[in-house]
Amino acid sequence: MEQDIIRQSKSAYACLFNMIKNGNWRICGEFRKLNALTIPNRYPLPHMQDCSHGIAGKTIFTKIDLDKAYHQIPIKTSDIPKTAVITPIGLFECTRMTFGLRNAAQSFQRYIDQVLLGLDCYAYLDDILVASEDEEKHKIDLERVFQG
Numbered sequence: 001m002e003q004d005i006i007r008q009s010k011s012a013y014a015c016l017f018n019m020i021k022n023g024n025w026r027i028c029g030e031f032r033k034l035n036a037l038t039i040p041n042r043y044p045l046p047h048m049q050d051c052s053h054g055i056a057g058k059t060i061f062t063k064i065d066l067d068k069a070y071h072q073i074p075i076k077t078s079d080i081p082k083t084a085v086i087t088p089i090g091l092f093e094c095t096r097m098t099f100g101l102r103n104a105a106q107s108f109q110r111y112i113d114q115v116l117l118g119l120d121c122y123a124y125l126d127d128i129l130v131a132s133e134d135e136e137k138h139k140i141d142l143e144r145v146f147q148g
Helices: 032-037 048-054 077-083 104-116 135-147
Strands: 006-008 017-021 025-029 060-065 085-087 090-094 122-124 127-132
Touching: 017 085, 048 122, 060 135, 077 090, 104 122, 127 135
Parallel strands: none
Antiparallel strands: 006 090, 017 025, 060 127, 085 090, 122 127
């Protein structure tokens, strides 16, 4: 709640939640019914072979793993109540994109592709690979990515 990712809810919608252990515990809503009613976002996820062709001849690599990446995407105000989850301490709803929503991956990929457009890097969801021919170019590429 402190990070404005979830908030207390009075929504008429509610689904159960699961606790997922991935090093830390995180809440994942049981969004199967909501996902079944959601129109699929057909934005394409990258193919690994496209990345492998692009990195041919590169010698210096940096992999960046974006922490809580999906939480950078706000949920449309009218859709927030649909994300309500029942927890042992009350009803909460997501204000930011969360794991388990049908179009989360496609929405984030579209966002990161727009942010990194024209930069010398490859994004696959919350992982970014910066690949360069030499150290000097790599420093420039990294600076551009972090400014993106």
